[in-house]
Amino acid sequence: MYHHIAEPPRAVKVRGLYVTPKQFEWQIQCLKEAGFEFTNFRKLTNQNGEQFSTSSSKRQIILTFDDGYLDNYENAFPILRHYGITAVIYPVVGAIGKKKVIWKENDEQYPVDLMTKNAIQEMHQAGVEFGSHLYDHMHLEQQTQASIQNQLCRSKEILENILGEDVLSVAYPFGSYSSTVLQATAEAGYQYGLTTVSGINTAQQPHLELKRTAIKGNRLHHRWTFMKQLQHELLA
Numbered sequence: 440m441y442h443h444i445a446e447p448p449r450a451v452k453v454r455g456l457y458v459t460p461k462q463f464e465w466q467i468q469c470l471k472e473a474g475f476e477f478t479n480f481r482k483l484t485n486q487n488g489e490q491f492s493t494s495s496s497k498r499q500i501i502l503t504f505d506d507g508y509l510d511n512y513e514n515a516f517p518i519l520r521h522y523g524i525t526a527v528i529y530p531v532v533g534a535i536g537k538k539k540v541i542w543k544e545n546d547e548q549y550p551v552d553l554m555t556k557n558a559i560q561e562m563h564q565a566g567v568e569f570g571s572h573l574y575d576h577m578h579l580e581q582q583t584q585a586s587i588q589n590q591l592c593r594s595k596e597i598l599e600n601i602l603g604e605d606v607l608s609v610a611y612p613f614g615s616y617s618s619t620v621l622q623a624t625a626e627a628g629y630q631y632g633l634t635t636v637s638g639i640n641t642a643q644q645p646h647l648e649l650k651r652t653a654i655k656g657n658r659l660h661h662r663w664t665f666m667k668q669l670q671h672e673l674l675a
């Protein structure tokens with residue numbers, strides 16, 4: 440689970456959301472060397488029909504990017520293309536093409552550039568998959584049932600219009616979900632739901648409660664930190 444791929448602006452206090460392009464490229468090289476096969480939800484679904492369990496003997500990994508920052512297009516996309524690997528990006532659908540404060544609960548109100556519809560279409564054509572991060576960046580768990588349904592369905596529909604293809608997955612903002620959310624997610628037609636619970640996914644993991652490993656920006660010892668995560672979390 441990545442967020443920004445960029446040098447953190449000076450004013451930003453929450454630096455953990457920023458992985459620099461150089462660090463990101465180095466991490467890709469590490470994952471390749473460790474033998475991971477990069478995939479996405481569409482490939483997995485096509486490979487196995489409705490089954491999430493994979494026939495591949497290789498360890499598979501899905502790179503995900505939350506919020507839909509413009510820097511993903513500017514900085515991460517060229518690296519993904521260079522290495523010929525796919526990823527899944529989760530834009531806040533109501534914020535596409537805008538400059539907006541996404542992380543409202545922080546004391547800093549820092550507006551950031553979000554990717555445009557054109558950027559989404561260009562990346563999609565190049566093999567990047569997109570999923571929903573809702574219409575608004577909100578805690579779903581705290582919403583009424585009507586609002587939960589609206590957020591899940593409206594964002595899916597808009598994104599599908601942009602892509603010309605069905606949207607398979609949703610990343611719950613702040614990892615916020617409940618049994619009501621899970622039911623609404625299934626009813627809205629999503630096949631996969633992404634939490635912020637840390638860990639790898641086995642075939643037994645419920646598809647609407649997939650775990651992720653947060654890769655956080657870290658200026659000092661970033662290589663050591665990533666290697667430790669690779670060994671203890673991703674290769675566990």
Ligand SMILES: [Zn+2]
Nearest residue numbers: 505506612613
């Ligand atoms: Zn988010």
